[in-house]
Amino acid sequence: MSNLSLRFRIFLFFCLIAFGGVAVILVALWLGFRQLGDPAALSPFMTAGIVSGFGLLALATFVWRCFDENVSKPIEALAAQFRVRADADIDAAIDAKTAKYLGDLAPAALAINDKLGQASKATAETVAQKTARLERQRAQLLRILSDIPIAVIVATQEHQIVLYDGQAAHLMEGEAPVRLNSSVFDYLEEKTIRKVLTRMEKDETSRRAITLKGKSGADYVGHIRVFGGGTGYTLMLEPLDPDAARPLVYDFDLLDKAHSTDLDQTHLRDLTFCIFDSETTGLDPEKDEVIQLGAVRVVNGKVIRTEQFEILVNPGRPIPPSSTKVHQIDDAMVADAPPFAEAYVGFHAFSRGAVMVAHNAPFDMAFLHRHTDASGRAFDNPVLDTVHLSATVFGGSAEHTLDAICDRLDITIPSELRHTALGDAMATAEVFVAMLPILEARNLRSFGEVRAEMQKHSRILKVQD
Numbered sequence: 001m002s003n004l005s006l007r008f009r010i011f012l013f014f015c016l017i018a019f020g021g022v023a024v025i026l027v028a029l030w031l032g033f034r035q036l037g038d039p040a041a042l043s044p045f046m047t048a049g050i051v052s053g054f055g056l057l058a059l060a061t062f063v064w065r066c067f068d069e070n071v072s073k074p075i076e077a078l079a080a081q082f083r084v085r086a087d088a089d090i091d092a093a094i095d096a097k098t099a100k101y102l103g104d105l106a107p108a109a110l111a112i113n114d115k116l117g118q119a120s121k122a123t124a125e126t127v128a129q130k131t132a133r134l135e136r137q138r139a140q141l142l143r144i145l146s147d148i149p150i151a152v153i154v155a156t157q158e159h160q161i162v163l164y165d166g167q168a169a170h171l172m173e174g175e176a177p178v179r180l181n182s183s184v185f186d187y188l189e190e191k192t193i194r195k196v197l198t199r200m201e202k203d204e205t206s207r208r209a210i211t212l213k214g215k216s217g218a219d220y221v222g223h224i225r226v227f228g229g230g231t232g233y234t235l236m237l238e239p240l241d242p243d244a245a246r247p248l249v250y251d252f253d254l255l256d257k258a259h260s261t262d263l264d265q266t267h268l269r270d271l272t273f274c275i276f277d278s279e280t281t282g283l284d285p286e287k288d289e290v291i292q293l294g295a296v297r298v299v300n301g302k303v304i305r306t307e308q309f310e311i312l313v314n315p316g317r318p319i320p321p322s323s324t325k326v327h328q329i330d331d332a333m334v335a336d337a338p339p340f341a342e343a344y345v346g347f348h349a350f351s352r353g354a355v356m357v358a359h360n361a362p363f364d365m366a367f368l369h370r371h372t373d374a375s376g377r378a379f380d381n382p383v384l385d386t387v388h389l390s391a392t393v394f395g396g397s398a399e400h401t402l403d404a405i406c407d408r409l410d411i412t413i414p415s416e417l418r419h420t421a422l423g424d425a426m427a428t429a430e431v432f433v434a435m436l437p438i439l440e441a442r443n444l445r446s447f448g449e450v451r452a453e454m455q456k457h458s459r460i461l462k463v464q465d
Contacts, residue, residue, distance in 0.1 A: 005395070006075060006076060007072045007396075007397065010068070010071075010072050011064065014063070018057050021060070022053045022056055022057065025053055026053065029048060033045045070101045071101065073395075074098050074099045074102055075102070076397060077394070077397075078099050078102075078105070078109060079395075080394040080395055080398065082109070083393065083438045083441065083442075084409060087437045087440070088434050088437050088438050090409055149238075149239055150222065150236045150237065151168040151171050151236070151238070151239045152164065152168055153237075154234050154235075154250070155234075156231070156232045157230055157232050158259055159193070160184075161181060162252060162254040163248065163251075163252070164250075165247070165248050165249075167239040169249070169306075171187075171237065171239070174214065175187040175188070175214045175215045177349050179272075180249055180250075180251065180297070181272050181299045181300070182353060186352070188220070189212050192210070193210075196208055196210050197224070197226065207224070207226075208223065208224055210222060220237045221238050222235065222236045222237035222238055223236045249306055253300055254300060257270050257300070258270070263382060264448025264451070265446055265447075265448060268301070268436060268439070268447060268450060269300055269301040271354075271447060272353060273298040273355045273357050273429075273432065274295050274350065274351035274357065275295060275296050275426075275428050275432060276293065276294065276309075276357070276358055276421075276425050277294050277359070277364065277425040278290050278292065278294075278364045279292040279327040279329060281315050281320060285363060285366030285370065286370070289315035289367075290340050290343070291313050291315050291337075292310075292312050292327070292329060292420070293309065294309065294311075294420065294422030294423070295309040295421075295422075296422070296425050296426055297350075298357075301433060303426070303429045303430060309346070309347060311346065311347075312333060312334050313334065313337055313339065314339055314340075326419050327419045340371060341371065341374060341375060344371050344377070347368075354381060355383070355384060355447070356379065356383045357383070357384045357386065358383075358425075358428065359385070359431075361387075362385070365379065365383060384432075384450070384451075384454070386405070386428055387400045387460060388454040389450070389454065390405050390431075391460055392444070392454055392456075393438050394408065396459075400460065402428065406427060409431060
């Protein structure tokens with residue numbers, strides 16, 4: 001019973017009252033009929049039993065609906081607001097109207113919210129001061145690194161990339177989509193790197209010159225340096241453009257991440273996610289076509305804003321005016337765009353090794369699956385749906401459109417980006433990241449735990465964004 005939702009437990013409670021009451025009425029009528037001892041009275045007793053039984057069921061249903069609307073749903077909504085405020089660190093006001101029939105609960109909730117707000121404000125000011133100081137130091141470090149004419153890639157012992165600079169990003173882009181926490185071997189030949197690392201371990205050296213090829217066949221020259229304790233290594237290669245900008249993309253927490261082979265046992269923060277959205281000619285995945293794809297990656301629970309995928313697609317057919325009215329994409333905009341087969345290949349490479357996440361994911365995934373046979377590449381990635389995640393966090397009775405979830409999590413979608421593939425993907429990514437700490441606070445940490453909880457809300461119909 002403890003695993004059931006509050007609303008469902010209350011529903012079962014009213015079912016017990018209703019059917020228990022009917023049972024009591026039937027027993028009482030049966031005893032009365034036996035005591036009367038008149039067989040001719042059976043019909044009146046049956047009439048009384050049927051009327052009272054159905055009457056009690058109707059009354060119990062009516063009272064349950066009133067209780068559900070005015071007590072159960074408000075409690076569920078209020079609990080979700082507490083979770084957002086406490087676990088997602090979002091300074092959102094408690095809606096007192098949510099619990100207007102719950103006596104002093106709403107005023108008490110507001111009082112707690114005010115106290116938390118005051119404490120959070122003081123903490124935020126202290127954190128902001130320290131963060132500003134760290135940002136100044138980071139900016140100074142980047143200015144120093146800008147004068148070092150090398151492309152830098154830092155990888156873990158398992159060869160997962162935890163840092164790359166602008167020079168390295170340019171190099172990587174020529175081989176495959178740039179992705180933090182992807183394998184070095186997606187870009188550079190595996191054999192040479194493993195051979196050099198083995199030789200360095202044997203010779204007990206920490207730095208060695210290296211010449212290797214990229215996946216495209218391009219030649220790269222530089223040095224490789226291993227960290228102490230076998231925690232990883234750095235590749236320092238000659239840049240393609242010594243004068244190029246050198247923004248850093250990194251997450252050194254990835255050095256300490258344990259890699260699990262069991263997806264269900266892996267913590268969500270240890271997974272890489274590809275958050276995506278598509279704009280289409282219509283709402284039928286069997287007949288309509290994709291006209292725009294947009295995606296962004298989430299690594300270690302953070303949105304990597306520099307790792308984006310966005311492309312217009314020529315659907316090979318006119319775009320209906322009704323669809324253009326929604327996403328503002330017309331035939332002229334896609335006239336020179338590549339066909340979906342080409343976009344499919346690029347997006348498949350971008351999402352490699354990641355869990356796919358979308359709002360109303362079955363709709364978007366249906367378009368991808370339809371082209372599996374023609375491309376020879378399957379999207380067999382695990383999938384999460386933010387509609388079901390929202391139901392897990394906020395309860396099944398809440399509204400689960402993308403706009404509604406953003407409102408609850410205090411996320412703003414710029415109007416010019418709404419109903420664009422990349423804009424909606426970015427909003428979905430922010431929603432997903434904001435819900436992670438709420439899920440963790442409910443002890444839903446692993447992929448398997450979250451997926452099992454989501455399945456309880458599988459009855460929720462597809463929600464259009």
